[in-house]
Amino acid sequence: MVALAPLSAQAQVSFLQPLTFQESSAGSGFPTVYADFNRDGKLDIVALPFPLTPATLLMGNGDGTFKAPINLSVSGGQVATADFNGDGSPDLLVAGEKSSA
Numbered sequence: 001m002v003a004l005a006p007l008s009a010q011a012q013v014s015f016l017q018p019l020t021f022q023e024s025s026a027g028s029g030f031p032t033v034y035a036d037f038n039r040d041g042k043l044d045i046v047a048l049p050f051p052l053t054p055a056t057l058l059m060g061n062g063d064g065t066f067k068a069p070i071n072l073s074v075s076g077g078q079v080a081t082a083d084f085n086g087d088g089s090p091d092l093l094v095a096g097e098k099s100s101a
Helices: none
Strands: 032-035 044-047 054-058 070-075 078-082 091-095
Touching (some): 032 078, 044 078
Antiparallel strands (some): 054 070, 078 091
16 A cells, blocks of 8 residues: 655745835835846836826936936836736836826
């Protein structure tokens, strides 16, 4: 007689912690997240400067500076990052509300 161990599956969801910034005294704080979006080992930043305007991507140089900003063709009011599809790379979620009134 052979004893078989029951099979079990395990899954782990990993959310990346967003970097948050304090609002300036002028009240110009904006939703911002960071992750290594291009997988080069350097942190990148995605920010929504104003509600319902295109998101801006800043690719990190690894020394505290960034390449020229890239305007993304998405807009919204909030941003989040996590590995949503389980491929090991950070994904970007931009959410917002649009009104025609």
